Amino acid sequence: MSSRERGLTEQRVLALAGVCQCALLAQELARRGHAQPEPLRCALESILVVNQTDPEIALGGVQGVYAGLPDLARKNPDPSAVERLRYAIAMIDIQKRLRRDTTTASRLRAQLDEIRDGGTILDLVSPEGISALAEIYSATLSLLTPKIIIRGSEQHLKDEDIVLKVRSVLLAGVRAAYLFHELGGRKWQIFIGRKKLADSASRLLGRQ
Numbered sequence: 001m002s003s004r005e006r007g008l009t010e011q012r013v014l015a016l017a018g019v020c021q022c023a024l025l026a027q028e029l030a031r032r033g034h035a036q037p038e039p040l041r042c043a044l045e046s047i048l049v050v051n052q053t054d055p056e057i058a059l060g061g062v063q064g065v066y067a068g069l070p071d072l073a074r075k076n077p078d079p080s081a082v083e084r085l086r087y088a089i090a091m092i093d094i095q096k097r098l099r100r101d102t103t104t105a106s107r108l109r110a111q112l113d114e115i116r117d118g119g120t121i122l123d124l125v126s127p128e129g130i131s132a133l134a135e136i137y138s139a140t141l142s143l144l145t146p147k148i149i150i151r152g153s154e155q156h157l158k159d160e161d162i163v164l165k166v167r168s169v170l171l172a173g174v175r176a177a178y179l180f181h182e183l184g185g186r187k188w189q190i191f192i193g194r195k196k197l198a199d200s201a202s203r204l205l206g207r208q
Helices: 003-032 037-046 061-065 069-073 079-100 102-118 127-139 160-182 188-192 194-206
Strands: none
Touching (some): 003 069, 003 079, 003 160, 003 194, 037 061, 037 127, 079 160, 079 188, 188 194
């Protein structure tokens, strides 16, 4: 593999790790009622970094998606990892639908621009920030099919604050999935190109 090919593969892996990180966060929220604070912040802050195809800028590089890299690096996923993979694939499918639905895509972009340029929300991880992002998800991505179904504790999934966090995390995951596609990533590569992705993810983890 040439250095150029390796670099592009690593960019795709970073974008896909961003999706996997959001799948992990959604799972943690649904099962435990809380998620890792720093990965959550990195995921939500990436939502407003638009017009960027460099994962170093858009997602914060390895440090920005480090919680999602282990799932890509592992050779034998456990049941929890398999569930996260289903969530990741669902987010990839939704971004594909979004590309076809130009009306929803335009509405989503306009609402994100409004938050970014409005200056009223200074912290996306604040209750106000999470609520605003969750509202955007509900008004746009949640209308697309097939819907992303997150499973977990009934107690947590009935908690409005947790539901809002899950929606905002899914919005971040679809943003990372969109970037994965922009970099030439496709769903089939997760299965057919698994070894290449795992090797690249392991190298990236080793750089921390």
